Amino acid sequence: MKAFACESLLKELIGLPTPGTNEDAGQKLVRRRLAAVCDRVETDIYGDVLGVVNGKAPTRVLLAAHVDEIGLMVSQVDAQGFVQVNLLGGSRPDALVGQRMHIHTAKGPVLGVIGRKPGEAPKEEIKTADLYLDIGAASRAEAEKLVRPGDTVTCTCGFDRLGGDRVAGRGLDDRAGVAAVVRAMEIIRRERRRLKVAVFALSNVQEEGGRFRGAAVSAFQVMPQAALAVDVCYARDYPKMETRLSGDCKLSGGPTLSLSLTVNRAVNRMLEAAAKAKKIPLQYAVEPTSTGTDGDAIASVGPGVATGVVSIPCRYVHSPSEVISLADLDQTAELIAEFVLRMPAKPDFKPI
Ligand SMILES: [Zn+2]
Incomplete structure (x- = not known):
């Protein structure tokens, strides 16, 4: 099978549980990987992990992806010893029936x-x-010896290669984005002599079902002039998906740029120039009002952050078996690295 640069990190991340409130296992791995290529790595009270390269440059660029995955939270144990749950993030009840689950106690x-x-x-x-x-x-007594209210729950299903460049996994949203950001930092490290800006690589918590708090507090901390939110977006290349409103994003068609009020036009132009230089195909997602990603929160921090949203097309988002293309994932990492590496020391993000 063809090898892909992001595959081993993605596989390792998907093997770890990172439901909201309980992302530590994944974040420890990310912290280790970022420490190998960054000048320093910081954490905060929420559990966000931030790696910094060339931090003193006047222009600061934030690359953000959320490590938290959807899941369930234990609410109570009933009289017969069955464990009752509530949704943690955008889990779909119909997708969970019959699944094997781990309760993280x-x-x-x-x-x-x-x-x-x-x-x-x-x-x-x-x-x-x-x-x-x-x-x-x-x-009830037997169950209560094992589980407590507030314990988080995720599906046991992990990472599997499908045909071609496709993989299935739980919570590819957005551990795929985290893998792309870490890989981008490895490329940036390798080509550091080209770098004229400060880069902040963020693996943030609290995207799913929350108020984008992880990304928002980290952006406040960094106060970047520009940012990319790196997430998955809906692929629309399978039965019953609608394309008329949003466009026809496909797996293996390349990274996807958002066209939205959230997004700065100069950032998208710079991403297009980076894609052209690296011969990376691009796709577009039309989402006029907002993107539903951390980018929506980051764009409004402080005096405003020139934000782009770069996405990996994903089928069956928020089901136990999300599917992406590893070629799209590697190209996403290359795109965001090139975007940062070609950025001038004093870029102009103003439209007029
Ligand atoms: Zn996401």
Whole structure:
């Protein structure tokens, strides 16, 4: 099988749980990887990890991707010992029925399955309150020895290669973005003599279902003049996906730039020039009002940050088996590295 530069880091990240409030395992790995290529690495009270290269240059560029993945949170244990849950981020109840799940407890992972009634598929929608975990406990007391309210839950399914350059994984949104940012920093390190700006690589928490707090407080800390939010976007190349409003983003078609109120036009022009120089194909996602990414929060920090949103096309977003192309992922890393490396010491992001 063809090898891809981002694959081993992505595989390692997908093997670790990073649900909101419990991202530490993934962040420790990211901190280690960034420490190898950055001048310094910082963390903050939320658990954000920030790697800095050439920090004293007057122009500061932030590259942000969120490490937190969607999941569930334990709410209570019922009288029969079944574990009840609430949604953590944008999990879809219908996608979870029948899945094997890990409850991340203080003493380590506890395995459970999401149960369902036998017989035909229900005609009505499956709601959050219909979900429960069967961990094999015979009573409430037995279950309560193992799990506590607030424990986070993720699917057990991990990283698998599909055909061609495609991979399936849980929480590729947005550990794929984190892998792209770390890989970009490795490229930037290698070509450091070209670098005229300060670069801040951020693996932030609290994107899913939150208020973009991880990205917002980190952007406040850095006060960058420019930023890229690196995330996944909806691929629209499979059955029942609508393309008329947003465009027809495809897997293996290259990184995707957002066209949105969030995005600075000069940043998109610079990304297009970087793509041309590296012969990287680009796609576009039309999302006029906002992008639904950390970019929306970063753009409004301080006097305003010239922001771009670069995305890896992804099928089945927020399901246990998201699918991306590793070629798109490697090209995303190359694109954001080249964007930073060609940036002049004093770029002009003003439209007029
Ligand atoms: Zn995301």
